Amino acid sequence: MKKILCATICFVFSICGSIFSYAEKISTDLSSNIFRIHIIANSDSKEDQELKLKIRDNILKHFAQKNLYFSNIEECIQYYNKHLDEINNIVQKTLDENGTSISFTSKICKAHFPTKKYDYFSLPTGTYNCLKIELGQSLGQNWWCVLYPNLCITDYGTSEESKELLENALSVESYNIVTSNINYKFKIVEYVEDIKSALFRTKF
Numbered sequence: 327m328k329k330i331l332c333a334t335i336c337f338v339f340s341i342c343g344s345i346f347s348y349a350e351k352i353s354t355d356l357s358s359n360i361f362r363i364h365i366i367a368n369s370d371s372k373e374d375q376e377l378k379l380k381i382r383d384n385i386l387k388h389f390a391q392k393n394l395y396f397s398n399i400e401e402c403i404q405y406y407n408k409h410l411d412e413i414n415n416i417v418q419k420t421l422d423e424n425g426t427s428i429s430f431t432s433k434i435c436k437a438h439f440p441t442k443k444y445d446y447f448s449l450p451t452g453t454y455n456c457l458k459i460e461l462g463q464s465l466g467q468n469w470w471c472v473l474y475p476n477l478c479i480t481d482y483g484t485s486e487e488s489k490e491l492l493e494n495a496l497s498v499e500s501y502n503i504v505t506s507n508i509n510y511k512f513k514i515v516e517y518v519e520d521i522k523s524a525l526f527r528t529k530f
Contacts, residue, residue, distance in 0.1 A: 446505065
């Protein structure tokens with residue numbers, strides 16, 4: 327009886343280990359190859375939410391005009407890190423044009439994101455590199471999108487363009503997970519990331 331119990335426990339631990347290893351592999355691939363933009367509004371008031379979206383539009387419009395191309399995520403992060411002053415100027419100009427004097431911060435960092443479903447793909451909860459812009463007290467609803475691959479800009483294009491960019495950036499398995507309807511593999515990654523978030527009390 328004890329042998330059966332020990333064998334059962336070992337089997338369960340083996341399965342759990344495989345599940346965690348698989349989820350970690352996918353999460354690492356996503357976090358290593360996706361760079362996001364995250365804008366947090368001052369509050370949930372109509373004015374603050376509209377201001378957040380104006381800042382979003384101005385930033386995306388500005389960089390869309392540059393026809394940016396990055397061969398990898400490192401190039402993308404380096405570019406936006408180098409142009410933080412440019413981003414700050416856009417944010418400040420938008421604030422000035424809207425007659426508000428709230429403060430803001432912008433930085434390149436790692437942050438935890440909840441699951442997000444876009445039109446053509448979904449990203450599971452996890453820690454991602456991002457350009458984070460916090461407005462005022464940053465207590466309002468936030469907005470985020472993907473800067474690498476350059477899906478924010480190509481949102482004006484087609485689903486095929488977006489999927490092609492994702493396919494070139496991710497492993498085959500990760501690409502299939504994020505572009506398919508949310509299935510058990512996607513849920514496994516979510517579940518493991520939620521456990522990690524709870525254990526390490528990651529804030530987002």
